[in-house]
Structure formats: structure tokens, C-alpha cells
Amino acid sequence: MDSLLYYLTPNEMDPFYLFWAKQLFISISIVAGFYFLSRLLQRVLAKVGSRLCAYTDTDLDDRILEIVSGPVMVLVNFAGLYYAIKRLPLPEKIGVIAAGILFVVNIAIITTVAFRIVNEMLERYGDRVAGPEMSRQLMPLIEKLCTIFLIVTALIITLKHFNYDILSLVTALGVGSLAIGLAAKDTLANMISGFTLMIDRPFRIGDRITLGTQTGDVVDIGLRSTKIKGLDNTFLIIPNAELCNSTLINMAFPDLRGKGRINVGIGYGCDVDRAKELMVATALEVPEVLKEPAPEAFFVNFGDSALNLSLFFWVAEYTQVFAASDKINTALLQSFQQNGINIPYPTRTVIYEKDTNNAPQD
Numbered sequence: 001m002d003s004l005l006y007y008l009t010p011n012e013m014d015p016f017y018l019f020w021a022k023q024l025f026i027s028i029s030i031v032a033g034f035y036f037l038s039r040l041l042q043r044v045l046a047k048v049g050s051r052l053c054a055y056t057d058t059d060l061d062d063r064i065l066e067i068v069s070g071p072v073m074v075l076v077n078f079a080g081l082y083y084a085i086k087r088l089p090l091p092e093k094i095g096v097i098a099a100g101i102l103f104v105v106n107i108a109i110i111t112t113v114a115f116r117i118v119n120e121m122l123e124r125y126g127d128r129v130a131g132p133e134m135s136r137q138l139m140p141l142i143e144k145l146c147t148i149f150l151i152v153t154a155l156i157i158t159l160k161h162f163n164y165d166i167l168s169l170v171t172a173l174g175v176g177s178l179a180i181g182l183a184a185k186d187t188l189a190n191m192i193s194g195f196t197l198m199i200d201r202p203f204r205i206g207d208r209i210t211l212g213t214q215t216g217d218v219v220d221i222g223l224r225s226t227k228i229k230g231l232d233n234t235f236l237i238i239p240n241a242e243l244c245n246s247t248l249i250n251m252a253f254p255d256l257r258g259k260g261r262i263n264v265g266i267g268y269g270c271d272v273d274r275a276k277e278l279m280v281a282t283a284l285e286v287p288e289v290l291k292e293p294a295p296e297a298f299f300v301n302f303g304d305s306a307l308n309l310s311l312f313f314w315v316a317e318y319t320q321v322f323a324a325s326d327k328i329n330t331a332l333l334q335s336f337q338q339n340g341i342n343i344p345y346p347t348r349t350v351i352y353e354k355d356t357n358n359a360p361q362d
Helices: 002-008 016-053 060-086 092-130 132-161 166-183 185-200 240-244 272-284 318-338
Strands: 208-211 214-221 225-230 235-239 248-250 258-266 296-302 307-315
Touching (some): 060 092, 185 225, 185 235, 214 235, 225 240, 258 318, 272 296, 272 307, 272 318, 307 318
Antiparallel strands (some): 208 214, 208 248, 214 225
């Protein structure tokens, strides 16, 4: 055995071809040894890891084990390749380049594994923690932030390995970021406002909101702007910073019920109580109108030519208010006509007096 090891050990007195043959044989043996080690490690992870994962109720650990097992095998093989190249009597520059390439590849593999694990955890727990709707809005942003963080971390580790001055680089990036921030302050304000809207959630996708004179359904909440589809099929794109600084009405909050109001004027000689009864009864005959809370009619004020009444009613969804109002108005007009309650035209009484004092004399 000792003689075999002695024979395989490279010696500077050996001929050139024999010396390199021994070196290559040892390097190949190292690569082969690490390969078998990686296969053994993969089997151990498969058996032991699967047994440990069986004790948990979730399958997240199974997915993480599946994500990690393949890259671990690759990392072990690259470690063997690194030591095999390192021990070869190559020029120093070639050895440094090869080691640097292997280091960068290893960092890339580790970063990819970390990203896949984070992405898996976000997909599994995003809906549970933030809710499905908020998860759909926030998860893409969180994934991008995690990706940027992992890439920057990997870049810093790589530059540190190659003895680059990280402090000066960070300083330069800080100055550059300040210049970019000043140049794009409006865009950054909209992005921060978009993130605030996603966290605070004054409205959700699908909600109907009123902003000033505009009313529409929220289609998308982006980082820079929010898209709203108007009731007249127009498409509004509003910067998030403007939304955060505005007062808006969310018709879908706290629930989907909608409240409608119908104003009507009746003649001064009509029976107000009878008119109110007809208004409530007519509303209750409309299928969309809720029985609880029940419709209510009120005598609001004395108008110039009519007694003004208002009917308030509720529907199950705010989108039904217009349809219910149409049905109530149509039925109410017929009911008033059948019961002798007239809806007067606006009238004005003009009194003309002749000034006899200033009249021309014959």
C-alpha cells in the first residue's frame, strides 16, 4: 500500500508526462470522491429529511427539501472541482481565475436556492397572513424587493471576496441614489403612496369609489397609479400620490349593501301620509329592495310649487341601486296616478301692477 502511494505521489524528478499523469489522476480522484459524497448526501437527505418532514402537517418543508437537495449535490461537486483545480501545479493566474469562477457560480446557486425558498414561503403564507386579495396585490412587490435584496447581498459578498472596496461603492451608490431620487421625486412619491394604499387598503380591486365628480370601479392598484373604470366606460388613471391626498367615498365598505334615495314632489292639496305609504309599499314590491332595513319615506320640506318627499331604501349590492331606482320610479308614477296624487309642474305667480301715478295724461 505504501509503495502504491509512493508511486502515485507526484515527484519533480518524474518525467513530464508521468508527473502530469499523476497530478491529473489525483485531481480526477478528488472529483470522483466528491461526486460519490454528493450522491451519498443526497440519499441521506432524501431518507432522513423525508422522515422528519413526515412529522409536520404542512408540505412546505417537503418543498424546501426538494428545492435544496439538488443544489446541495451541485455545490458538493463544485467543491470537489475547486480542490481538484487548486492542487494542480497551474500558473497562479489560471488558478485564481478558476477559483473565482467557481466562487461566483456557488454564490449564484445559493442565491437561486434562497430566492426559491422565499418565493415558496410567500406563496404558501401570503394568503393566510394578508388575505387572498391583498396577497395578489402585495406579493409581486414583496417578491421584487426580496429579489433585489438577494442580488445586492450576493453582489456585495462577491465583491468582498475579490477585495473590492465596498465602502466606496456604497458611497457612490448613495450619491447616485440621491441624484435619482431628486430627479424622480414624483415617481417615488407615487410608488410610496402605492405601497401605502396596499397596506392601508382604503379600497380594494373591484370596489366602487367616488373621487370628486368621478365614480367608477377599481380595476388595478399599481405602484405608480390606480386604474378606475368609470360608469360611462371611461378609463381613469390616477397617480397614487393624488389618491392618498384626496377624500374619497368607498361604496363597497364596510359591506356591499347600497342605499338609494328618490326625491319626488306632490301637489299642495295632496295627502302627504297617503303618499308616504304608497312610496314605501311601491319600494317593497321591487325584488332588489331589502325588507330589512325597511324602506322609509320622509316629508322633507315645502317647495315653491310642491311638497317635497324623499324615499330611502337599501339593496343587497350597491350596483343594484340604479336598477332598483328605475323600477321604483316607474311603479311610483303609476301608483300616484291611480290614487289621485299629482306631481305638479314648477310654477311661478307673476303679479303685474299698473303704476297709475306715472301714467301719461290725456
